[in-house]
Amino acid sequence: MNGSQYDAIVIGCGPGGSSVSTFLAQAGKRVLTLEKEVFPRFHIGESLLPCNHTIFREMGVLPKLHEAGFLRKLAARFELGDDSIGSSFLFGKGRFNREPEAIHVERSRFDHLLLQHARGSGADVREGWSVRKFSSDAEGVSVEANSPDNQVQSFRASFLIDASGRGNLTGNQEGLRIIHPRHKKLAIFGQFADLDLPPVPNRTETIIVRLENKWFWLIPLSAEKTSVGLVIDKDEFTSAGTSPEEAFHYWVNNSAAVKKRMENARLLNTIQTTSDFSYYNRRLIGHRLLRVGDAAGFMDPIFSAGVFLAMWSGKLAAQTVVEALSSGKVGGRRFRIYEKRVRHGLQFYWRVIENYYTTPFMELLVQPRDHYDLPSAVIAVLAGEVEGGWALRWRLKYFWLLVRLQRFLPVVPHLSFLPNA
Secondary structure, eight states: OOOOEEEEEEEOOSHHHHHHHHHHHHTTOOEEEEESSOSSOOOSOOBOOTTHHHHHHHHTOHHHHHHHTOEEEOEEEEEETTSSOEEEEEGGGOSSOSOSOEEEOOHHHHHHHHHHHHHHTTOEEEETOEEEEEEEOSSOEEEEEEOTTSOEEEEEEEEEEEOOGGGOHHHHHTTOEEEEEEEEEEEEEEEEEOOOOOOTTGGGOEEEEEOSSOEEEEEEOSSSEEEEEEEEEHHHHHHHTOOHHHHHHHHHHTOHHHHHHHTTOEESSOOEEEEEEEEEESOSEETTEEEOGGGTEEOOGGGOOHHHHHHHHHHHHHHHHHHHHHHTOOSTHHHHHHHHHHHHHHHHHHHHHHHHTSHHHHHHHHSOOOSTTHHHHHHHHHHTOTTOOHHHHHHHHHHHHHHHHHTTSOSSOOOOOSTTO
16 A cells, blocks of 8 residues: 555546646645546547636636647537538627637647646646556545556545546446437547638637538637547448548538538548547445546537536536535535536536437527527527526526427528538
């Protein structure tokens, strides 16, 4: 047994693990963060939400992000695949979001910067350490991990924060993962140069192109580089019997909105894939344990909420642990409040994602009407305002009512989502 005693052990140092490690270290707590990879490493999920800026500011990392030169993201745009209609939502014009802009990032640089910031804040961040299992008792928690030279070591702390991402280490160990039955998808993606994009400032928009039952993302990462990805049902891809490259180019050619932008594009790396199985854990807390980010639940990336939810839940987890250490009380009401808030944030976006794949929702989204400031409510959702006030909440309730009404009595004209219709 290693003799070190920590206030908290954090599994993983992606954005969620970096945020909780930073906040705990800045509060003067002894933090051990075990990350299985050695950074920098490639990761998907390059488009962030404006509400990330609030957390960056509180962490003290925002100046470093500005110095890194990441591209500013001022708006999100949604289009139909046949290029017949689209709508942009400018964050700076929203009435109910606190932050007017976000950034696009290359995750290898972004995640490494956050890891270094956590280390610089005082967290003991160790790369190349793979956690094998955990246990807890009345006095604390223990984790067993493999070192970079494959030696097994054990560590002890008062609390454990699982930020292991989709590895979902503690949830899998306890058998808590529940796969969403309707969101078993595959993402096929690459980085390209020479896309036909509009000039600045519209060039920095995240562009989402919706086909009948699949969608593309186009995320500018720099003046020269754009991330382009296709999200498709895994069963559909498997039954087609094609390679990822063939499927990607087939649907590019069957989406006029994407094809026109990709006619002269050059692939800069290789076409890659990742399984995109949405899931959640039945419990987000345990004895002396809190789960953050994708270790709490992972959802379809359509609204780019993953990094924000990871860092936001990481911040809440740090606050919860600091308060528990101060009071000397383990778990109880503080942990239940944490679970309720994080589950609410996950459910907030689950509802939006469930509706995104329906025709009525998209018909209202790409044909916005300035009715009771509903576009501002949509902007707040796109910005990450998961805990907005009553002015936002009642508008969203009204918007969901309009979505239901659109099925039977059109509020806006019906649209076709077939490719090149």
